[in-house]
Amino acid sequence: MKLNGGNKKLLVGESHGMLSDETIAEIFEQLAPKERARFSVINKHLYNLLHPWSDINRITAHKVGIVLASDRYILEVHNTTGKTDVNKLTSALHNSPFIQKLVISSTDHIRTISATAFDCLSNLRELTLPCDIFDKQSNLHDKIKAIFSIKRLLVLRILKRxxxxxxxxxxxxxxxxxxxxANAIxxxxLQGVSLTGAAMEKISxxxxxxxKYLCLMGVLVHTPDGAIYLKALCNLKCLCKVTLPPSLLSLSSKPLYQECRMLQKLTAKYLCVYVYESEIVEIRYFMKKLMPLTLRELCLHDPTHMVASDLKSDEFRKLHFKVTFCKRTDSLYQQEWMHGHCELLSHMVWVQPYKHFNTEYPHP
Known part of the structure; x- marks a missing residue:
């Protein structure tokens, strides 16, 4: 049996009786998943000592394999052509009940994983999934229900591949x-998904x-229902940071100032919006009259560069918040929790054209 990444062999059958439990555990942490499985079934004592894998606290499942990580090691499992590949993530989850971060970047993993694999993840705090799980053609209704049953979740990301x-x-x-x-997300x-008004109300x-943190910049909402979304946002009492979907502030339905007056009721300290050239006049009013008193920073996605020139005038120098600007390409990937396998975009802006499916959307 080889140590992960090493060339020395460990004669477990002959030497495990001479090693302390602490030394065995130290060696075990350096083994690849396949060797871990072999090592832990040598006898009952080793199984009780080494099962489950208490050191693994992060798992990333990407298109060509799985990454298991502890605070000290990163273990990679690459897919092969074998039939056993479909069960690798299920096995990893069953063996790693103490993971706190889980990233699944492909619906292929979700489609083949056992629904019971999520029952033991009582310590999971952060979950990241691909937006395609909500595609009707994916037929993942039961899997979504199983995944969303995790009760101690604090962070949920739905991202686009x-x-x-x-x-x-x-x-x-x-x-x-x-x-x-989950009781307290x-x-x-959310990005790459259409969010119904009823769903936003339920979240609220x-x-x-x-x-506290709500990112909807990459979401498509039903613009005529703008008041529903805004009312739901105002009901979030602890909201500190929010990014609004461009389709929410679109002028295709009603004048912006009629519905967006509700923004004054937000408790947010940070707000991010997208600016269209056709909305420049309304954005000026938006900045001067509609911002909540709690706001400390307004971030604008402004490809027009017209707002920046406006800020030089005296009337914008007395704003009670700082105005910053960002580009759509400022932050594409978030490496830390992906372990180098970045298949999901961490930054997306859902801009025009907006193509709603009126026959099925936005009905809850």
Whole structure:
């Protein structure tokens, strides 16, 4: 049996009786998953000592394999052509009940994983999934229900893959929010999905007293229902940081100032919005009249560069908040929790054209 990344062999059958439990555990942490499985079944004592894998606290499942990480080691398992590959993630989750961060970047993993694999993840705090799980054609209804049953979740990210187009039929409905069993989600990041008004209301009611960070810049909403989304946002009592979807502030339905007056009721200290050239006049009014008193920073995605010139005038120098600017390409990937395997975009802006599917959307 070889140590992960090494050439020396460990004669377990002859020497394990001479080693302390601490030394055995130290050696075990350096073994690849396949060797771990072989090592732990040598006898009952080793199985009880080494099972489950208490050192693994992060798992990333990407298109060509799985990465298991502890505070000291990173173990990679690459896919082969064998039939056993479909069960690798299920096996890893069953053996690693103490993981705190889980990234699944492909629906192929979700489609083949056992629904019971999520039952033991009582310590999971951060979960990242691909937005295609909400595609009706994916037929992952039962898997979503199983995944969302994790009760101690604090961070939920639904992100778009780098190699898939945006699809308005990736619809997050009210029933999906109902499946969430977590009591106190603090951060929710959605992109590449259509968020119904009913789903936004459910999020607001369910996490009114816990949600602090809400990123919707990469979401498509139903513009005529703008008042529903804004009212739901105002119901989030702990909200500190929020990014708004461009489709929410679109002028295709009603004048911006009629519905967006509700923004004054937000408790957020940080707000990020996208600026269209056709909205420059409204954005000026937006900045001077509609910002909440709690706001400390307004971040603008402004490809027009017209707002920046406006800020030089005297009327904008007395704003009670700082104005910053960012580009759509400022931050594409978030490396830390991906372990170098970045298949999901951490930054997306869902800009025009907006193509709603009126026959099925936005009904909950």
């Amino acid at each position: 780098f190699d898939t187009p945006r699809k308005a039929m990736n619809i997050m409905r009210a029933e999906h929010v109902e499946y969430l069993q 603090k951060m929710l990041k 009611n369910k996490y009114s007293n816990s949600l």
